[in-house]
Amino acid sequence: MTPNTRRGLPAAAACALLAACMHTPPAAPLEPAATLARFNARTLPGLSGGLPAASAGWDRSQWLSAALQLNPQLGEQRAAVLAAAAAERSAAEHPNPGVELFAEYLTASAQSTAWLYGVSLDFLLRRPAERARARQQAALQAALAQSELAESIWQVRAALRQALLDAVSARDETTLLEALIAERQALVDSDRARVQLGDLARTQMLADELELARARQRRQQSRTRAADAVARLAAAVGVPSTALASASVRWDDWAAIGALQSASSQRWRTEALIGRPQITHALREYDLSQLSLQREVARRWPQLHITPAYAWGGDGIREDARGALDTESALGVSFELPLFNRHQGPIAEALARRTAAGEHLKAVQAQIFEQIERAEQAWPAVREAWQETGELAALAERRSNAEERALREGASDRAGVLASRIAATEARLAVLAAAYTAEVAYGALEDAYHRPLEGDEAQ
16 A cells, blocks of 8 residues: 555545535524414415315315315424435435544554554444334334324314304304394383383393393303304414404304214224224334334344454554554454343333233224214214204294284284294204204214215215
C-alpha cells in the first residue's frame, strides 16, 4: 500500500460519512396561531368527490364524504398509517457497518517510537430470520394502524349520524312545541275569561299556566339540543360551527321507523364477530406477541459481530524486524457468552404476553357479542313501542276531531276542544320521542354490526 493510499483511507471514510449526512428533510415548523387560523377559515364549498353545495341539503353519505376529507382525527390516523408503512422500509434495510478510526503511539524496547494509525469496521451478522421477523413486525404494526383508522372512520360516521338525528329531531320537536305553546296559551286565555265569569276555579287556571311555562321550557331545551347537535356535527366533519351557517341539515324521513329493515342477519352477526376492526386489532396484537416470543427464543443463539481492522505506521521503529511495523491487519469476532442465563426470563415474559393477548382477543369478541345481543333484543322492543305510541296518537287525533265536530254542533265548549288539541299535540310529541328512541336503537344495531343498514350508505 502506497502512502497516498494510506492517507486516502480516512479521507474516503470521512467523505462517505459526510455524504450520508448531507441530505436532510426540510424543516416544517408548526405555529398554533397559524393552524388555528387555517381551521377557522375552513368552509364546506370546494370539497372534492363531486359533492353538491351544502345549502342544497346533503344526505348522510355526503356528510361522511366531507368528514373523510376534513376531520382532523382521521388525518392524524392516516398519518399514523403512513408512519407505520415507512417503518416497513426501515425494517427491510440491512444494518450499516460501524467504523472506528484510531491512532496508537508505540514504543519499542530500543526506545524507538512511532505512531500507528488504523481503521476498523464492525459488521453485524444477524441471527437467522431476524430481518424477516423485523419486516413482519413492521407489517403487523401497519395493520394495527389501519385497523385503528377503520375504527375511527366508523366512529366518525356514528357521530355524524347521531348529530344529524339530534339536529333534525330537535327541529321537528321545536315545531310541535311551538304549536303546543300556542294551544296552551289559548287555553290559558280561555281560563282567564272563565275565571272572570266565575265558571272556573283559579287553581285550574294556575295549573294551566304552569303547563304553559313547562312547554316553553321544553322548547328552550329543544333549541339548546339543536344548537349542540349542530356543533357536534361541525366537529365530526372537521369545520367550525360557522361553516354550517349556510348548510341545510336534512333527514326528511328520519321518523319513518316502519320503513327501517328489522330482520337481523346471521351473516352480519358472524362478520362482525370475526371482522370488526377491534377483532382485527386484537388479532394483530396477538401476532405481534407471537413474533416477540420467536425473537426472544432466537436470542438463545449468539449474534456475531465481525470486526476487520487495518493499521499502518510511521518509520520510527527500525531496531529489528519485529519493530519494523509498516502495516497490520486483524479480524475480530465478538458475541454474547451465555454463562449466567439463556434468556429464560424474557422468553417467559413473552410467553405470558402472548397468553394475555389471546385472552384479550376472547374478551373483545365477548364484548362485541354482548353488544350485538343487546342491540338485536332492544330494536324490536323500541319499534313495537313506537307502533303503540302511534296508535295512541291516532286515537288522540280522532278524539280531537270529534271534539271539534261536537263544538260545531253545539255539544261541546271551546275549553274541551283546546284540551283535546293539546292532548293530540302531546301525543304527536310522544310519537316523535318514540321515533327518536327507535332511531337511536337502530343506530346501536348498526354500531354492533359495524355496517350501515339503510340509506345511501348501505348501497
